[in-house]
Amino acid sequence: MRTLPIFKRAKTEAFLESAAKDINYSSQWKLIYMKFKRHKLARISLIVLGVLYFVALFAQFIAPYSLQSYDSKYVNAPPMTLRFVDADGKFHLRPFVYELKSARDPDTMRKIFVSDTEKRYALKWFVQGEEYKFLGMFKTKLHLFGVEQPGRLFMFGTDAMGRDMFSRIVLGSQISLSIPLVGVGISFVLGLIIGGISGYFGGWLDSIIQRIIEIIRSFPTLPLWMALSAAIPPRVPVVTMYLYIVIIFALIGWTDLARVVRGKFISLKNEDYVVAAKIAGVGNTKIIVKHLLPGFMSYLVVATTLAIPNMILSETAMSFLGLGIRSPATSWGVLLQEAQKVENVALYPWKLIPLGIVVLTVLAYNFLGDGLRDAADPYKK
Amino acid sequence: MSKPILDVVSLNKSFEVKSKKTLWGKPTRVQVLQDISFQLYEGETLSIVGESGCGKTTLGRCIVKGISASSGEVNYMTEEGDTVDFLKLKGKEAKKLRKDIQMIFQDPYSSLSPRMSVFDIIAEPLVANFKLKKSEIEEKVAEIASQTGLNVSYLRRYPHAFSGGQRQRIAIARALIMQPRLIVCDEAVSALDVSIQAQIINLLKDLQESFKITYIFISHDLSIVQNISDRVAVMHLGKVVELAPSEAMFSRPLHPYTEALMSAVPQPDPERKKDRIILEGEVPNPANPPSGCHFHPRCAYRTDKCVQQVPELREVDNGHFSACHYAGELNLKGVQANEAKRA
Numbered sequence: 001m002r003t004l005p006i007f008k009r010a011k012t013e014a015f016l017e018s019a020a021k022d023i024n025y026s027s028q029w030k031l032i033y034m035k036f037k038r039h040k041l042a043r044i045s046l047i048v049l050g051v052l053y054f055v056a057l058f059a060q061f062i063a064p065y066s067l068q069s070y071d072s073k074y075v076n077a078p079p080m081t082l083r084f085v086d087a088d089g090k091f092h093l094r095p096f097v098y099e100l101k102s103a104r105d106p107d108t109m110r111k112i113f114v115s116d117t118e119k120r121y122a123l124k125w126f127v128q129g130e131e132y133k134f135l136g137m138f139k140t141k142l143h144l145f146g147v148e149q150p151g152r153l154f155m156f157g158t159d160a161m162g163r164d165m166f167s168r169i170v171l172g173s174q175i176s177l178s179i180p181l182v183g184v185g186i187s188f189v190l191g192l193i194i195g196g197i198s199g200y201f202g203g204w205l206d207s208i209i210q211r212i213i214e215i216i217r218s219f220p221t222l223p224l225w226m227a228l229s230a231a232i233p234p235r236v237p238v239v240t241m242y243l244y245i246v247i248i249f250a251l252i253g254w255t256d257l258a259r260v261v262r263g264k265f266i267s268l269k270n271e272d273y274v275v276a277a278k279i280a281g282v283g284n285t286k287i288i289v290k291h292l293l294p295g296f297m298s299y300l301v302v303a304t305t306l307a308i309p310n311m312i313l314s315e316t317a318m319s320f321l322g323l324g325i326r327s328p329a330t331s332w333g334v335l336l337q338e339a340q341k342v343e344n345v346a347l348y349p350w351k352l353i354p355l356g357i358v359v360l361t362v363l364a365y366n367f368l369g370d371g372l373r374d375a376a377d378p379y380k381k
Numbered sequence: 382m383s384k385p386i387l388d389v390v391s392l393n394k395s396f397e398v399k400s401k402k403t404l405w406g407k408p409t410r411v412q413v414l415q416d417i418s419f420q421l422y423e424g425e426t427l428s429i430v431g432e433s434g435c436g437k438t439t440l441g442r443c444i445v446k447g448i449s450a451s452s453g454e455v456n457y458m459t460e461e462g463d464t465v466d467f468l469k470l471k472g473k474e475a476k477k478l479r480k481d482i483q484m485i486f487q488d489p490y491s492s493l494s495p496r497m498s499v500f501d502i503i504a505e506p507l508v509a510n511f512k513l514k515k516s517e518i519e520e521k522v523a524e525i526a527s528q529t530g531l532n533v534s535y536l537r538r539y540p541h542a543f544s545g546g547q548r549q550r551i552a553i554a555r556a557l558i559m560q561p562r563l564i565v566c567d568e569a570v571s572a573l574d575v576s577i578q579a580q581i582i583n584l585l586k587d588l589q590e591s592f593k594i595t596y597i598f599i600s601h602d603l604s605i606v607q608n609i610s611d612r613v614a615v616m617h618l619g620k621v622v623e624l625a626p627s628e629a630m631f632s633r634p635l636h637p638y639t640e641a642l643m644s645a646v647p648q649p650d651p652e653r654k655k656d657r658i659i660l661e662g663e664v665p666n667p668a669n670p671p672s673g674c675h676f677h678p679r680c681a682y683r684t685d686k687c688v689q690q691v692p693e694l695r696e697v698d699n700g701h702f703s704a705c706h707y708a709g710e711l712n713l714k715g716v717q718a719n720e721a722k723r724a
Contacts, residue, residue: 026539028496272492275447280506280555281479294496 035375042371045364056173060132063167064146071162079157087117121151157350172330180311186250191257199265229323264296298376305369309362387421392453428606431616480559487568489548493540500536546577625701635703640713
């Protein structure tokens with residue numbers, strides 16, 4: 001028998017290169033990628049999320065101050081302006097900040113901050129500051145940027161205890177961006193397995209699973225969270241406690257995905273190409289892995305992407321209600337909770353910056369999910 | 382005629398249909414296949430014809446175990462000459478005989494996974510059933526691909542790069558790769574346009590000659606059926622109503638339903654006066670079939686006997702079976718062979 005040139009040529013690089021460009025040789029994921037690339041908003045969102053997660057990963061390094069650091073001299077200080085030109089009109093290449101002096105507003109007698117133009121602190125890269133553990137591995141005092149002691153840098157102002165808002169937002173993102181992933185991950189696995197069983201095998205098993213899902217879905221969630229946060233012993237560290245809550249969250253949240261997965265399994269298992277595989281003698285496991293899962297994996301990716309912002313929002317909602325993280329541990333929800341007084345809106349609007357970050361993150365996730373959804377089924381015209 | 386390769390004995394298939402009216406209501410059963418029995422001889426082409434919804438596809442799928450039959454036997458005679466019930470096979474033996482009976486699907490668009498390259502699609506049965514080296518698989522796939530007229534250098538492409546005719550060739554290549562003895566062609570050419578139909582049919586015929594394959598050819602296109610089949614079975618509402626050698630069937634049908642089907646075959650001669658039999662009424666609901674002969678509401682020759690008694694499929698002529706009370710008594714029109722046969 002002849003061996004045909006295709007099999008040899010496929011191994012050479014030149015061939016692979018030309019094949020990579022040809023849509024006819026493109027696999028599903030490649031087609032998805034090609035379509036996704038055309039979605040501009042989704043690409044931007046991906047970059048935004050990349051930056052956010054990068055910041056969260058190196059939060060201790062990027063934040064100038066730690067969570068414990070506070071300064072009663074600077075309570076409710078407004079964001080500092082980075083300047084290039086000083087009071088004498090002289091231009092400095094290196095941006096700097098003035099020290100803040102507290103004063104009284106002559107009209108309202110309210111405490112305000114004014115810049116002390118005498119004391120100038122230049123912004124510097126890689127300054128020594130408070131000690132922390134870099135990526136939890138080794139101790140260092142190095143921070144990405146900051147000003148020399150005794151100067152202070154409050155890019156987003158301070159809160160009612162004189163803590164730097166910027167540092168808190170950056171450090172809070174660690175919890176706000178990571179724990180939802182845990183929750184989504186758990187519900188993803190549960191939904192996939194339980195929904196898959198329900199859809200593939202059908203029959204009485206399917207009926208039982210569907211009834212259980214209905215029962216779980218009919219739980220009112222708010223009282224449930226309250227009960228849970230009361231039930232968890234107070235001595236448990238806050239972050240661990242919050243992790244528990246999110247896990248319980250996920251134990252409720254998998255039902256949505258399970259239903260989608262079940263539906264997909266049911267519709268796909270009667271597709272001709274699945275029956276064809278069955279007739280060809282392909283085993284159950286192989287059919288599921290090779291034919292059914294790839295058939296809706298793209299939808300799962302979309303569903304998951306769209307589930308993450310929900311988790312982020314519910315984290316903020318729970319912290320906002322005082323059920324989740326508590327100070328001094330910080331998440332965006334905690335920051336929002338502290339900002340919920342009306343005086344903040346009127347007098348200290350910088351305390352609402354975390355809100356903007358949450359909106360940015362959720363929007364980015366939604367746009368990303370949007371782009372993925374458009375790209376998810378490359379075979380649909 | 383040679384020995385039977387397949388003996389289908391009273392095959393039944395019913396589907397449960399849930400009634401939407403009540404929550405706990407008992408599901409109604411729709412009998413899609415009723416007591417189907419026929420024999421299939423090695424090397425022949427048996428066509429199964431009938432209108433949409435009569436159970437042709439279900440029958441095909443039951444035989445290849447694409448769906449499981451409710452009851453009945455499909456006795457398969459293996460190459461060694463043993464007779465086994467193909468439907469009841471389990472485990473190793475099932476795996477061993479699996480390769481002997483394959484299927485070609487109607488729609489070449491839905492029967493090929495869009496997520497696998499054509500090479501992987503054709504190789505899938507091999508990979509699933511045999512432990513072969515990569516080079517052996519490549520060799521076999523290339524051989525079968527060139528036999529089915531596929532350009533071998535396109536095999537690394539995905540199905541979306543192919544036309545309908547090419548896709549159907551891919552499907553045929555997949556069915557052939559295990560060298561089956563029997564292939565169920567479920568409307569294998571209906572989705573294709575006429576020129577490609579001819580190509581594919583010629584291909585199937587050539588393959589039949591070179592590999593001694595037996596075909597069950599499910600179709601609703603009678604002109605193709607007349608062209609290629611040795612015997613024809615006519616199905617109506619889940620039952621075989623007539624089974625006969627092709628020539629006898631087309632020249633002298635013995636069931637009024639067959640006559641009506643025949644009259645629908647387009648005639649290439651515009652001079653010839655058309656006397657089509659238009660069946661009145663709709664196809665009866667299989668969930669609630671009519672009494673007696675299922676065809677009686679639409680039959681021009683019906684009597685009281687047809688309404689009350691269920692006719693049996695009986696041998697009227699030599700090898701010519703019909704399920705009509707008046708088979709042989711009625712003078713039914715067929716198709717003149719020389720007129721309908723394609724050039």
